[in-house]
Amino acid sequence: VKIRPAAKEDCKQIRELIQELADYEKMPDGPKITAEDLEKDGFGDQKFFYTHVADLDSKLVGFVLFFYTYSTWEGKSVYMEDLYVQPEHRGKGVGTKLWKSVVSAALDTGCSRCNFQVLDWNKPSIEYYKRQGAVDLSAAEGWLSFRLHKEQMVKMVQS
């Protein structure tokens, strides 16, 4: 398995892996974007995200999608949006290699934090993240995630 930055040509396979992750998260109707959206948003002039993939003989068996964020306390940070390895390729360190590649890129960029979210029922992942030294800030500090969906965004600017 080779860990490498994704190329535009990987977007179709990445879109499929995104679907597999949503299925695992029990929200199969979640992903609304297309492979074309990924090409435009990740490989255009302004990059909204970066990806690394786990490539096994040209078949992608895992991916990690991330972008740079900012903390008014500690400065540049990296946010890991998706991390996924296909079931049959788990337990071999592929996920850890993908995560490490993000952390490495982030440290090169001068980041001091790596943030991500996990669903509260996802015990295997929670335990894995904690073993790698990550802290549950929802428990430790009481952070709740809030969201305005597009409908509410439009309503807000029109009011």
Add this chain to the structure above:
Amino acid sequence: MSGMEKLVIREGKKEDCTQIRGLIQELADYEKTPDGPKISADTLIQDGFGEKQFFHTFVAEIDSKLVGFSLYFYAYSTWEGRAVYMEDIYVQPDYRGKGIGTKLWKSVVGAGLAQGCTRCNFQVLNWNAPSIDYYKRQGATDISESEGWLAFRMT
């Protein structure tokens, strides 16, 4: 409160960074974590106004004094595409209740919509009832509650 007619909401500039750093401190004090902010005004200048911009800001200004700010950046959802993330929003206590915070938030949302974003995400501390109520009144959903998301971090 005098001065409201002179209120200007505008994009933050390099020259605002010293005052923005002061407001970041006030927000950390409010959040009961005064030792949180470790970065300087110079770091803000470098990271927000350099070649690669790691964040953007809007400020609320009355007679050259900044009374509030919002700091945001662009994010991505593998489900819905481009998103905007509001990292900080703060209005000084004396200037609250007059819609300044809403104007700052609206500016962020407007910038997000202009970039094709379909989500505006942010976090709030679970004890901060006034802010939670305010965000819900504006139509935001607590997705920790509805979907079970936990925030994790590695330093």
